[in-house]
Structure formats: C-alpha cells, structure tokens
Amino acid sequence: MIWTFSFSLILSSLSGFFSISVLWPQGTCTRTTVILRSSLAVGFGCGISSYWFFGWLCLTNGSWFSMFVVSELVITLVLGLLCVLFRPGFINGAGHDPAARTAWNDLTPSARVLRAIFWAMFACAVISFILISLENPHGGFDALGGWNLRARFFARAANWREAFISSPSFAHLDYPLLLPTTIARLWKYIGHEPVLVPLVVAFLFTFSSVGLLYSSLAYLRDARVGYLGAIVLVSTSSFVLLGASQYADTVFGFFMLASIVTLAFYDAAPTRDNAGFLMLTGVAAGFSAWTKNEGILFVLMLMTVRFFGQLKGGGPKLCAHDLTTIMLGLAPILAVLAYFKLAVAPGNYYLNNGLESLPGPMAHLGKAFQSSDTIGHKVIDISRYWLIIKAASIEIWRFGGRSVGVTPFLALYLICLGVKKNGIRRVETGMAVLVLMLIGYFFIYLTTPLNLQFHLTTSLWRLLVALWPSAAFVFFVATGDWVNAKKQSPRFVDVGERRVIG
Amino acid sequence: VMFALSVLRRYAPLSILVAFSLYHGFALVRSSTLGYLKAVRPDPVSALERRLAPLKTGLASSGYNTVGYVTDIPIPEDPSWENPVVLSWAQQYLRAQYVLAPIMLDDSPAHSVVVAIFRNASSREGIVSDLGFPAVVDYGNGVFLLLRSDQ
Numbered sequence: 128m129i130w131t132f133s134f135s136l137i138l139s140s141l142s143g144f145f146s147i148s149v150l151w152p153q154g155t156c157t158r159t160t161v162i163l164r165s166s167l168a169v170g171f172g173c174g175i176s177s178y179w180f181f182g183w184l185c186l187t188n189g190s191w192f193s194m195f196v197v198s199e200l201v202i203t204l205v206l207g208l209l210c211v212l213f214r215p216g217f218i219n220g221a222g223h224d225p226a227a228r229t230a231w232n233d234l235t236p237s238a239r240v241l242r243a244i245f246w247a248m249f250a251c252a253v254i255s256f257i258l259i260s261l262e263n264p265h266g267g268f269d270a271l272g273g274w275n276l277r278a279r280f281f282a283r284a285a286n287w288r289e290a291f292i293s294s295p296s297f298a299h300l301d302y303p304l305l306l307p308t309t310i311a312r313l314w315k316y317i318g319h320e321p322v323l324v325p326l327v328v329a330f331l332f333t334f335s336s337v338g339l340l341y342s343s344l345a346y347l348r349d350a351r352v353g354y355l356g357a358i359v360l361v362s363t364s365s366f367v368l369l370g371a372s373q374y375a376d377t378v379f380g381f382f383m384l385a386s387i388v389t390l391a392f393y394d395a396a397p398t399r400d401n402a403g404f405l406m407l408t409g410v411a412a413g414f415s416a417w418t419k420n421e422g423i424l425f426v427l428m429l430m431t432v433r434f435f436g437q438l439k440g441g442g443p444k445l446c447a448h449d450l451t452t453i454m455l456g457l458a459p460i461l462a463v464l465a466y467f468k469l470a471v472a473p474g475n476y477y478l479n480n481g482l483e484s485l486p487g488p489m490a491h492l493g494k495a496f497q498s499s500d501t502i503g504h505k506v507i508d509i510s511r512y513w514l515i516i517k518a519a520s521i522e523i524w525r526f527g528g529r530s531v532g533v534t535p536f537l538a539l540y541l542i543c544l545g546v547k548k549n550g551i552r553r554v555e556t557g558m559a560v561l562v563l564m565l566i567g568y569f570f571i572y573l574t575t576p577l578n579l580q581f582h583l584t585t586s587l588w589r590l591l592v593a594l595w596p597s598a599a600f601v602f603f604v605a606t607g608d609w610v611n612a613k614k615q616s617p618r619f620v621d622v623g624e625r626r627v628i629g
Numbered sequence: 630v631m632f633a634l635s636v637l638r639r640y641a642p643l644s645i646l647v648a649f650s651l652y653h654g655f656a657l658v659r660s661s662t663l664g665y666l667k668a669v670r671p672d673p674v675s676a677l678e679r680r681l682a683p684l685k686t687g688l689a690s691s692g693y694n695t696v697g698y699v700t701d702i703p704i705p706e707d708p709s710w711e712n713p714v715v716l717s718w719a720q721q722y723l724r725a726q727y728v729l730a731p732i733m734l735d736d737s738p739a740h741s742v743v744v745a746i747f748r749n750a751s752s753r754e755g756i757v758s759d760l761g762f763p764a765v766v767d768y769g770n771g772v773f774l775l776l777r778s779d780q
Binding site for chain 1: 638639640641642643645646647649650651653654655656657658660661662664665668672674675710719720723724726727730731
C-alpha cells in the first residue's frame with residue numbers, strides 16, 4: 128500500500144513541480160527557489176490531479192482506472208520534458224543571481240537563532256498534528272460529513288453522478304471538489320480507503336503553507352523574516368488544529384497564499400519576462416475556487432483589485448496584460464468549475480434561501496439552524512451588524528492565542544518597526560484583496576439564511592484561519608525590519624517604474 | 630541612551646513575538662498530548678464502523694442504493710442549534726452515512742428497507758412496532774435492519 132500511495136503522491140507532486148517550473152520565469156527558476164517551488168508543487172500537483180480525476184470521472188464514469196494512471200504518467204513526463212527543454216538548470220542552476228547560492232546558506236547569528244526556534248516550533252506543530260489526528264483519524268465534523276464523505280462516494284459508487292446528485296445526506300452538494308477528488312484519486316490508486324490518505328493530504332497542505340510562507344518571505348525579504356513569519360504561523364494553534372481536522376479551509380488558505388505570493392513575485396521581479404508568475408496566480412486562484420465557494424469570492428476580489436489597481440497605476444495596456452495573463456491560468460479551472468456548478472451540482476443553500484431547500488437531515492434540522500427573516504429585514508437590522516462586529520473583534524483579538532491572541536503583538540511589531548514602502552508596493556494587491564474578503568464575509572454573514580449566531584460560531588474562526596497564512600505573508604513583507612538595511616540581501620532589486628511586459 | 634532605545638525598539642517586538650509563539654507552540658503540544666491521552670479509543674467513527682460492519686456486509690449484497698434511517702435519539706419539537714441532542718443526532722446520522730457510503734441514508738422510515746441504529750437496544754420494541762415493520766434483522770449492538778412485509 129505504502130508504495131502505491133507514495134507513487135501516486137510523488138506523481139502528482141512532480142506534475143505540480145514541473146508545471147510550476149515551466150511557468151516560472153527563466154531567471155529565477157534556480158536552486159534558490161527550489162523550496163518555494165516544492166512547497167507550491169504539492170498543492171498544484173493535487174490541484175492538477177484533482178482536475179484530471181474529475182475529468183476522468185465525467186468522461187468514463189470511473190472505469191478504466193489503469194488508463195487514468197497511464198494518462199497521469201504521460202502528463203508528468205510531458206511536463207518534465209518541457210522543463211528540461213525550456214528551463215535548463217531548473218533544479219541546480221544559479222540563474223541570474225550569482226550571489227544567491229552563497230547568501231541562501233550564509234546565515235547571520237540572529238537568523239541561526241530564529242532557524243533553531245523555527246525547527247523547534249515546527250516539531251511541536253508536527254507532534255501536535257499527529258496527536259490530534261490520532262485522536263480523531265477520520266477528521267472533524269465537516270470533514271466527516273462533507274469532504275471525506277464525498278471522497279468515499281467518488282471512490283466507492285458505481286455511478287458517482289447519480290449517487291452524488293440524489294444523495295439525501297449531503298449538506299452542501301454544490302461545494303467544489305478539489306479535496307474530495309484528491310482523496311478519492313489516492314484511494315483509487317491504493318485500492319482501498321485507509322484513513323492515512325486524507326490525513327496525509329491535510330498534513331501536506333498544512334505544512335506546505337508553512338514552507339511557502341517561509342521561502343517566499345526569505346526570497347522577497349530575508350531568511351530572518353522568513354523564519355519569523357514561519358514561526359508565527361506554525362505556532363498558531365487554530366492553524367494546526369484546522370489542518371488536523373482535515374477541513375478544506377487549510378487547502379483554500381494554501382491556494383490563497385500561493386496566489387498572493389506569486390502576484391507579489393510578479394510585482395517585485397525585475398525581469399521583463401515574468402508573466403509566468405501571473406499565470407501561476409491565475410492557476411492558484413482557480414484552484415482556490417475549485418476548493419471552496421469562498422474561492423469564487425477570492426477570484427472576484429483578486430480580479431477587481433488588479434483591474435482597478437493596474438488601471439490607475441499602469442494604464443489600460445498594463446491592466447489588460449495583467450488580467451489576460453491571469454485569465455490564461457484561471458480560465459481552464461473556472462470552466463470545469465462552471466460545468467460542475469451548472470451541470471452537476473444543485474443550487475447553493477445561500478442562494479436557495481436556506482437549509483430547508485436541501486434534501487435530507489439539513490432540511491429536517493433546518494428549523495434549528497435557520498433564520499426566518501427576509502434579506503431586507505436583515506440588512507436594516509442593526510443588531511446583526513453589532514453581532515458580527517462583536518464576534519469578529521473577539522475572534523481577531525483572541526486569534527492564535529487564548530485570552531489574548533497574536534494580533535496585539537503584531538500591532539506592537541508594526542508600531543515599533545513601521546512599514547517598508549517597497550514592501551507595501553509588492554503586496555498592495557494582496558492587502559486589498561484580504562480586506563475585501565473580510566468585507567465580503569461581513570455581507571455574507573449579514574444576509575445569511577442561517578441562524579446568524581450559529582453561522583458565526585461554526586465558521587468565523589475557520590474563515591480567519593484560512594486568511595491567516597496570506598495575512599502573515601502580507602504583514603511580514605510590508606513591515607519594517609529589525610536589522611539594518613545595509614545588512615540585508617534582498618533577492619529582488621526594485622526597478623522603479625514598471626513597464627508593460629512583452 | 631538613544632542607541633539602547635533604538636535597539637530596544639527594534640528587538641523588543643521581535644522578542645515578544647517569538648516568546649508568544651514559543652509559549653503557544655509548547656502549549657499546543659501540551660494540550661494535544663492531554664487530548665490524546667484522554668481520548669476515547671477507538672474513536673467514535675472507528676467504533677461505529679466496527680458496530681456497523683455486519684450490517685454493511687448485509688446491505689452490500691442486497692443491492693439497495695438508498696435506505697431509510699431511524700434512531701432513538703429524539704429531535705425536540707423546536708430544535709435549537711445549541712441543544713446537544715440535536716448535535717448528537719446530526720453526528721450519529723453523518724457518521725452512519727460516512728460508514729455506509731455509497732449506500733445513501735435517507736432520514737425517513739418511508740422506505741422498504743430501513744437502517745435502525747439505537748443507543749439503547751430496548752428502544753427497538755416501541756419504535757419498530759410504531760413504524761409497522763414486521764420483519765427485523767438484528768445485527769447486534771443496537772443495529773437493526775427493518776424490512777416491509779413484502780420483502
């Protein structure tokens with residue numbers, strides 16, 4: 128079992144790594160970005176294989192699995208070949224930055240201390256993840272009733288479509304399928320359904336987010352900042368808990384981070400042929416929408432912010448270039464998502480006026496979870512605004528801690544060290560998207576057909592945890608540093624006015 | 630003094646942030662270890678999988694795609710999401726569906742075959758006679774398969 132499992136995981140990760148390397152701009156596709164590309168590869172690989180697995184289900188109804196395996200092998204080999212042909216030295220090359228190899232390994236004493244602390248915290252998080260998983264190997268409530276249940280249907284049902292559509296027991300039939308199809312694909316490879324599979328998938332996404340945060344900060348800023356960001360993320364108990372509960376929010380958080388990181392790389396890179404970063408942004412944003420409905424909101428916000436930001440800052444030509452390139456990565460995934468939403472899944476409970484519109488127990492229990500007010504009443508009900516603001520304030524204040532969370536300490540860090548103008552320019556899109564996501568969530572809560580208190584209690588913390596890796600990235604790129612600027616060794620040099628690329 | 634203040638301004642927030650992270654990192658290990666040591670074994674889902682294993686085998690050979698579901702966990706007339714009974718009902722239903730997938734559980738006795746999962750096996754008499762199922766297969770541990778007379 129372990130060999131087949133490892134083979135299927137390595138296959139998807141390799142396809143992710145090769146596809147990222149092909150799109151990664153030539154100059155920075157070197158050894159210095161291997162950790163970064165490897166962290167991205169796990170998620171992108173799962174996304175690609177999930178996308179292809181869903182296509183295979185639609186085309187063959189789950190038959191001829193051996194042909195699916197062959198097709199995956201061919202896809203991986205073709206991507207590998209493209210890498211060798213178009214990105215020579217994509218693993219070991221030093222690229223355009225001759226100092227990069229030395230600087231990467233030449234850590235200052237403070238960076239060494241932070242590295243030691245990071246590894247201690249990383250070990251703590253891994254131990255905690257394993258213990259929580261052993262306590263609850265099938266995952267938390269939503270994993271059991273949603274993501275892993277769907278995966279079982281995909282892996283077991285003779286006719287997945289019929290089972291999927293007519294199931295009276297699914298709470299949210301319209302939820303996107305990246306996580307269930309990823310798990311079902313691995314189960315199909317193995318031939319049975321060990322609990323190890325969803326657990327390992329959750330582990331990979333949780334700790335790839337840490338790797339991605341560290342490596343992106345280390346590359347854009349400095350290894351010290353990378354370690355600090357990773358320490359703060361990995362010691363956030365709710366982040367580890369959510370990952371170990373096998374919820375899709377961790378996966379969604381990973382793809383949001385990947386989108387914002389690649390966009391920041393694009394905005395920071397001095398090379399003129401860096402459009403590959405934008406395509407990767409599009410792919411990552413697409414996978415976030417293929418993971419959770421919140422990802423659709425993320426895509427909308429990302430495109431809107433980019434449109435207005437580039438229109439104002441760079442003019443219509445740059446705006447059109449950016450949006451078109453993002454769409455090249457995004458469109459194929461959105462097409463499959465649209466097919467799923469329009470042709471396979473029934474309507475969403477939010478749009479169909481509540482849980483009573485659903486079949487099964489959620490309709491039965493609809494009275495328990497639902498609000499009977501109309502949207503008009505909800506919008507003019509001041510008490511709902513107050514309830515949401517109060518719940519969000521408490522959650523943000525306590526985030527990552529017990530009575531006091533990490534937020535006040537980050538505020539202190541920001542007050543003492545200030546902001547970096549260059550840093551803000553690199554992540555201004557990400558920052559605006561995160562703020563708009565919070566505003567979007569606010570209005571979803573305001574008009575939710577569910578009982579508001581129930582909805583806030585059961586979902587707000589998860590939404591914040593999903594935003595947390597991206598928020599940490601934006602924060603540590605934008606804030607000042609505790610070391611003198613002359614001691615830093617930034618990988619990217621600011622190039623002043625950006626120009627239309629290509 | 631200015632130099633000391635400058636150093637303090639630069640390193641104090643960093644040190645506080647790292648100390649906060651260290652504390653919560655170790656606290657997480659502590660709480661997860663305690664949780665693991667106190668956890669019921671096997672976990673509730675694995676326990677239900679074992680409990681439903683004979684039923685699952687029986688259903689797999691019967692060829693049914695959808696079956697009904699009844700339980701002795703009562704749903705209050707006016708259920709509130711804060712009521713633990715409602716949560717308990719939902720947990721058992723979803724766990725049973727998770728275990729029996731791809732057979733679909735419909736939360737209704739209006740089927741020719743109905744799965745009954747009782748916390749208390751003595752609930753059987755009252756519920757089964759109320760629902761009017763003449764044939765009952767007992768799989769033990771409070772798990773029954775209720776069949777209509779024409780089956």
